[in-house]
Amino acid sequence: MRIGFLVNPIAGMGGRVGLKGTDGKVEEARARGAEPRAPDRARRALDALAERAPDADVLAWGDPMGASRVRxxxxxxxxxxxxxxxxTGPDDTRRAVRAFRDADADLVVFVGGDGTAADVAxxxxxxxxxxxxxxxxxxxxSSVFAVSPEDAAYVAATFERTERREVMDIDEDEYREGEVHPELRAVAHVPVAEELQSSKQTGSGTVESLAEGVAADVDARPETTWVLGPGSTVGEVKEKLGFEGSPIGVDVYRDGEVLAADATEAEILDSLGEDNVIVVTPIGGQGFVFGRGNPQLSPAVIRECDLEVVASRDKLDDLRVLRVDTDDPELDEELRGWVKVRVGRFERRMMKVV
Structure with a gap:
């Protein structure tokens, strides 16, 4: 097995500092104190690959695009x-991948996001x-990603056949304004495996009664700090509370006041009190509660809060399980198991986090 391994070193840097991505925002992300996310994700994938396929031939590209991590x-x-x-930029990614292809790689494994996926494809x-x-x-x-770094290693070491899957991307400037218009960028060969995520879809079904129930709980607990995640379902909760929230950002609310709008990880932590609750909805079609679209909800934030998962019945009907990918494997393990998901004003449904 010959594996070309590539790291986009700036992927995900803008997430925890509230930039919704890194395209064109690297310097601003650094100015806000952002730290690289991709190198640690690469380390986890490579460590797991070394356990499963220690004899694999690995092709790499010079640092900071992966060589030292592979060693x-x-x-x-x-x-x-x-x-x-x-x-580094898209041209570096494309040049490296072409070199892997020409060196007869059996698989190209890359660490990055949708933009990187489009360049690889x-x-x-x-x-x-x-x-x-x-x-x-x-x-x-895109549906070309494994669920976690460890899953990527397992898939790379064990896959036997491939299938065609979609590479999607969105305009990050529109995304920062709350407009989400995924665009098909390519269809690529990808290993067949259960450990791959699906393309994101939009859940359907009314959430009005669900939002009313959550808003009533919020009003009944004025001493509690509510960390309200992104998505249309939680957006309905924000509307019931009487403010226009950040549709793809995180807002912090307590006792009738928005403490932080479109908050960064640091702003969320500064706003927390003694009693805190995160309200999140899983990604439609994928089931991620943490780790997709809400990196501001970091392990440090999650550990300070109780968790309220909300979703429409229709969305849950399309999901077999829920998933987490927080960058902290120990926390991921703590979050796994059965959780009550609020689907109405009072109704809840049990779902398993895997």
Whole structure:
């Protein structure tokens, strides 16, 4: 097995500081104190790959696009080239992937988000080399990603066949304004595996009574700090509370006051009190409660809060399970198990987090 392994080192940097992505915002993300997310995701995937396929031949690209991470996992990579400058970009990704393809890679594993996936797919166009994503971006709409870094390693080490899957992306400037229009960028060869996520879909069904129930609970607990996540379902809750929330951001609310709008991780932590509740809705079609579209809800935030999961019945009908991918494997394990999901003013449904 020859695996080309590539890291987009800036993927996901804008998430926890409230930028909804990193396209064109790298310097602003750094100015806000953002730290790279992708290198740690790469480490987790490579460590798991070293356990499952220690004899794999790994092709790499020069740092900061993966070579040292591959070596740290115990592999002796064949480094096929270097980035063109200190700041990496789409051209570096495409150049590396073409080199992997030309070196007869059996699989290209990349760490990044939807933009990286589109660049990888473009470089592989016309070939049968499959691609597999380790999710590290803020928005991960494409169905070419594994559920977690560890799942990516398992899929890479065990897959036997491939299928065609969609690479989706959105305009991040529109996304920051609350407009979400996923665009099909490519159809790529991807390993067949249960550990892959689906493309994001929009859940259907009324959530009015559900939102009224949550809003009533909020009003009844004025001492509680409510961390209200993104999405149309929680957006309905914000509307019932009497304010126009951030449709794709996180708002913090207590006792009739919005403490932080479209908040960063740091702003959320600064707003928390002694009694805190996160209200989130799973991503339609995928089931992610944490780890897709809401990186502001970091492990540090989650550990300070109780959890209220809300969803329409129609959305849950399309989901077999719920998922988490917080960047903290220990926290992921703590969150797994059965959880009550609020589906109406009073009704709840049991769903399993895996």
């Amino acid at each position: 740290a996992a115990g592999f002796d990579p064949e480094v096929l080239g270097e980035p063109g400058g200190e700041e 473009e470089a592989l166009a016309g070939s049968d080399v499959p691609m597999l994503g380790v999710p590290a971006g803020v928005k991960v709409y």
